[in-house]
Amino acid sequence: MQSTEIAIIGGGPAGMCAAQAAAEQGARVTLIDRGKQLGGQLVKQTHRFFGSEYEYAGIRGIHIANILEDAVRKLDNIEIKIDSTVLAIYGDGVITIEEGENYKKLTSKKTIISTGASEKMLVFTNNDLPGVYGAGAVQTLMNEHGVIPGENVLMIGAGNIGLIVSYQLIQAGVKVAAVIEAAPQFGGYHVHAAKIKRIGVPILTSHTIKEAIGKEFVEGAVICRLDANWKQIAGTEKKLDVDVICLAVGLSPLVELLWHAGCQMKYVPQPGGYVALRDRDLQTTVPGIYIAGDASGVEEASSAMIEGKIAGLSAAEALGYNKNASHMKAKYMEEINILRAGNVGKKVREGLKMLAV
Amino acid sequence: MLPKNDKAYVEMVKRLLPSLKRREKGPYAIFECFQEIPCNPCLTACRKGAVDIFIDINHLPIINYEKCNGCALCVIACPGLACFVIDETYTKTETSIKLPYELLPLPKAGQEVEALDRQGNVVGKAMVIRVQNHKKMDHTCIIAIAVLKEQSLVVRNIRY
Numbered sequence: 001m002q003s004t005e006i007a008i009i010g011g012g013p014a015g016m017c018a019a020q021a022a023a024e025q026g027a028r029v030t031l032i033d034r035g036k037q038l039g040g041q042l043v044k045q046t047h048r049f050f051g052s053e054y055e056y057a058g059i060r061g062i063h064i065a066n067i068l069e070d071a072v073r074k075l076d077n078i079e080i081k082i083d084s085t086v087l088a089i090y091g092d093g094v095i096t097i098e099e100g101e102n103y104k105k106l107t108s109k110k111t112i113i114s115t116g117a118s119e120k121m122l123v124f125t126n127n128d129l130p131g132v133y134g135a136g137a138v139q140t141l142m143n144e145h146g147v148i149p150g151e152n153v154l155m156i157g158a159g160n161i162g163l164i165v166s167y168q169l170i171q172a173g174v175k176v177a178a179v180i181e182a183a184p185q186f187g188g189y190h191v192h193a194a195k196i197k198r199i200g201v202p203i204l205t206s207h208t209i210k211e212a213i214g215k216e217f218v219e220g221a222v223i224c225r226l227d228a229n230w231k232q233i234a235g236t237e238k239k240l241d242v243d244v245i246c247l248a249v250g251l252s253p254l255v256e257l258l259w260h261a262g263c264q265m266k267y268v269p270q271p272g273g274y275v276a277l278r279d280r281d282l283q284t285t286v287p288g289i290y291i292a293g294d295a296s297g298v299e300e301a302s303s304a305m306i307e308g309k310i311a312g313l314s315a316a317e318a319l320g321y322n323k324n325a326s327h328m329k330a331k332y333m334e335e336i337n338i339l340r341a342g343n344v345g346k347k348v349r350e351g352l353k354m355l356a357v
Numbered sequence: 358m359l360p361k362n363d364k365a366y367v368e369m370v371k372r373l374l375p376s377l378k379r380r381e382k383g384p385y386a387i388f389e390c391f392q393e394i395p396c397n398p399c400l401t402a403c404r405k406g407a408v409d410i411f412i413d414i415n416h417l418p419i420i421n422y423e424k425c426n427g428c429a430l431c432v433i434a435c436p437g438l439a440c441f442v443i444d445e446t447y448t449k450t451e452t453s454i455k456l457p458y459e460l461l462p463l464p465k466a467g468q469e470v471e472a473l474d475r476q477g478n479v480v481g482k483a484m485v486i487r488v489q490n491h492k493k494m495d496h497t498c499i500i501a502i503a504v505l506k507e508q509s510l511v512v513r514n515i516r517y
Contacts, residue, residue: 345415
């Protein structure tokens with residue numbers, strides 16, 4: 001059995017920032033990620049990020065992944081386990097890990113869960129045909145492995161992910177036939193929409209997909225209009241000759257480990273489903289278990305990084321490490337509040353109100 | 358809300374324009390940024406201090422046209438690709454527009470291309486004046502194009 005002071009589960013933007021923050025305080029950290037490399041979703045984000053210079057605004061996500069990983073690897077008191085999937089957190093605090101081909105056990109004094117989120121599915125006829133992708137899968141194929149998913153794409157969902165992935169598809173030389181959105185207004189940033197609009201991609205609001213067409217794989221899609229009550233309007237069906245249907249219909253926090261650890265959970269729609277109650281330090285109702293990033297509620301990578309720093313500092317502080325920790329934490333709290341202060345942060349603020357303990 | 362058609366969009370952009378006197382002096386930036394999102398690279402990138410300091414990162418940027426010299430650093434810095442540089446003094450009949458561009462292949466200087474509006478409609482022709490693409494720009498290239506003067510506020514993309 002191995003032991004560590006702080007185990008961090010998930011090596012995306014939140015997990016890496018948590019590891020750095022905690023290790024810089026002096027704590028011994030084990031950072032665990034199931035992927036073959038650190039970075040989480042950042043490694044697929046080829047676009048420049050928003051936010052302020054503190055969260056690397058203006059820099060592409062792929063480069064931010066490198067910056068954060070370099071910082072983590074420079075610290076001797078961080079042990080990195082990649083290709084390592086955490087299977088469970090048991091009542092006695094034992095964390096079990098499938099590390100490559102091996103089954104390992106780890107105990108920790110504090111644990112930060114930064115496992116990210118998973119994509120939501122949408123119900124429509126033939127949604128199991130090959131050619132129906134999640135937007136994350138399209139990004140993995142295209143931006144990590146250099147493989148295009150098809151020739152002509154129907155994007156479902158005009159939130160930031162749907163808009164960004166549409167743009168990335170066009171950059172990869174793939175045609176995007178349309179982006180459809182069930183809501184009467186698209187949810188993503190206007191500037192992301194403007195980028196694909198001026199390339200000529202229509203964004204059809206109050207539209208949904210009825211069915212995917214094809215026997216062995218996707219050969220088309222039928223879309224239709226929705227009325228004010230989100231009911232399909234008969235006679236408005238339109239067939240599109242696409243070979244890829246890409247779903248970008250939202251994310252849900254990945255919270256299985258939080259359930260397993262016995263954290264008090266609550267269903268709150270704004271952060272994307274079941275999430276853990278937390279205090280200001282991002283500690284859950286189970287003492288010693290902290291959350292950060294999308295696992296604590298779906299938000300931007302910029303806030304995930306700051307949450308990581310707060311959780312990392314809190315965990316280290318609770319272990320008695322304190323190199324100006326409370327002052328730094330206050331600064332990060334202020335930073336994240338500023339990011340969440342505007343109109344687009346309204347949903348996040350509403351969600352957080354319901355989750356505070 | 359993002360304007361539904363180009364006409365409405367152009368009206369919104371018109372309200373951002375500097376004075377006629379400033380426009381006659383040479384290139385100036387415009388920020389087609391109409392939604393408050395937490396973002397400030399335009400402010401931090403500008404070396405002329407031409408973006409009024411906004412404390413709340415969610416606020417919209419405002420350009421001080423006394424200081425803006427149309428250098429186009431903001432065109433590369435803006436993650437939303439929403440900054441453009443307009444030069445109405447380019448020739449008697451043409452305006453030059455600097456566009457952020459992230460698609461391949463890149464056009465070449467001297468190439469005639471289709472000019473597109475914000476909805477992707479072809480609205481005429483444009484001549485590529487210059488293509489800027491160096492390492493520091495990290496794949497956000499600047500394409501300078503010449504369009505007819507009356508299309509200064511209409512053309513925002515190219516196709517070829």
